[in-house]
Amino acid sequence: MIKDLTVQTQLKSAFPFLSGAPAHFLTAFFESGSIVQLEKGSHICLEGRECTHLALVVEGSARVYKIGENGREITLYRVGFGESCILTASCILSSLPFPAFAVAETPVTAFVIPASKVRVWLAEWSAWREYVFSLVAQRLTNVISVVEEVVFRRMDERIANYLQSHSTPDGTRVSATHQEIASDLGTSREVVSRILKDFESDGLVRIARGSIEIIDIKHFAQRA
Amino acid sequence: MIKDLTVQTQLKSAFPFLSGAPAHFLTAFFESGSIVQLEKGSHICLEGRECTHLALVVEGSARVYKIGENGREITLYRVGFGESCILTASCILSSLPFPAFAVAETPVTAFVIPASKVRVWLAEWSAWREYVFSLVAQRLTNVISVVEEVVFRRMDERIANYLQSHSTPDGTRVSATHQEIASDLGTSREVVSRILKDFESDGLVRIARGSIEIIDIKHFAQRA
DNA sequence: CTCACCTGTGTGACATTGTCACAGACTGCA
């Protein structure tokens, strides 16, 4: 139950479908859910678990990933501001177990609503339905593009891309360990180290402990 | 518009959500759509195209796949009896372009309904909503397991699995060319040939043109 | 301060998988 008006305002800004919602839905929405705070590193959903609640992220970011027997990982997608752990929704609706892990990468503030409400609102509340549907659809196309990357792209290209999209706004620095990059891309740390080393000897980047500096942005972009 | 009662019966058996549907939905359903026949090999959806209709498969099977620059392919999933090209639905709902190819693997009979109806019924018809939702959710978990396979499993294991799940009921024969197997698994024909050859020299299978015979089911199962 | 310890990175050897260029083998049809 959310009574605090500033929190309500915060939720409205994160979830545009709330603006313009009929008053009774809005009331029901705030009444049914509650705000939870998750520490960095805490698990949100566990593989194989049933999902009884849906978490809508108000602040922070969570990583949804798969993990192999050997300990290698691959990130499927991230859940951030205004999004929700939609795989949960998908489990709620198809009654399948959750097929991956989700972990908070930063401290996460989320609004949590019970599965039963998720279903009911889908029937009655068109904006809610569209929100959920389009999120699931986006995840599907998203995961499909992960498949495409993994199957068809070369590792150096993928790493170059990764560095570009994770760089500081000026495009010169990336804060990440080799292991973190490897876990996102579904490869091993050694491979990342090796390829970064190649980039470095080509004069494209400078490697430091825990960060990479892109020193030849123009040529680097060609690799990506 | 479907008037033929035997066709209506056929549709009802393929799509259980029609049984027990309110009469006006049933009428609207049969009025809005039409049956199409697709030849084997014909394309259903093309990558990057917008989707204006949703196809519900009554008979036959279609393959949804990605294709890389080098011509390599990987199958994301198949659409068969009672299912629908749900990626289309997902495009309809999120207004994203279709991110893959779909092709009829056998002659396909499908019931085609316009995108506008898909949306309208979602709001009003709970059985329809559940059908569409759970299908999208299934695809999502499905594609996620493709990612898992591709990233974490060894090729020999994946091929062994493939042969098992595509074998005749008695589990002894598989009708497929090496290229077909490769296209499903997202690898190249040479790799499939090589690994099958290994299986053959281990006495597990016998290779013929266009088919593979599993001659040591017990030991073969251990590879999978 | 020094040392043990933890995390992050570098490296070589080898296995697996992908790519390329061909060769050969089988099938259906003229």
Next chain:
DNA sequence: TGCAGTCTGTGACAATGTCACACAGGTGAG
């Protein structure tokens, strides 16, 4: 029979994954 198209086999090499281990930098305890 001979030809064309499809399917499979093979060797060389490149890219990636795995394993074992070395080393470097920082940090806290003593």
